[in-house]
Amino acid sequence: MESVEDRLQRLEYHHRVLMKVLDSNEYPLYRLFIERKLTEKEVHELFMLCDQLQKKYKEQKEWGFVNFFPLLIQFAGLLTTKLHPDETMEALIEQKLYEELMKELKTLRYNYND
Numbered sequence: 262m263e264s265v266e267d268r269l270q271r272l273e274y275h276h277r278v279l280m281k282v283l284d285s286n287e288y289p290l291y292r293l294f295i296e297r298k299l300t301e302k303e304v305h306e307l308f309m310l311c312d313q314l315q316k317k318y319k320e321q322k323e324w325g326f327v328n329f330f331p332l333l334i335q336f337a338g339l340l341t342t343k344l345h346p347d348e349t350m351e352a353l354i355e356q357k358l359y360e361e362l363m364k365e366l367k368t369l370r371y372n373y374n375d
Contacts, residue, residue: 290352297343307349310339311359318362330373333366346370 283292294304314332337346353363
């Protein structure tokens with residue numbers, strides 16, 4: 262039977278290998294999850310938040326809304342404190358997840374900052 266110490270060493274090795282694989286920038290969001298030590302629950306909550314905001318965004322666009330700033334506030338406010346909204350939006354865009362929504366929120370974020 263594998264000892265806890267052996268198992269931990271193996272997992273740490275696998276972690277280092279995975280981080281090298283993720284260096285390719287193909288999966289920046291997953292790399293962020295690992296770097297920031299997100300739990301499975303926190304990752305699930307992020308995707309649930311994005312699903313909800315994506316649905317609201319599409320509905321509001323259909324209704325003719327042009328100001329989506331409340332969605333940005335909701336995204337930033339409900340995001341785990343382990344993640345920064347800017348880098349999370351960028352990673353989602355790069356990984357082509359919720360791309361239209363994140364591009365809109367990113368534009369709002371930088372326009373608001375000016």
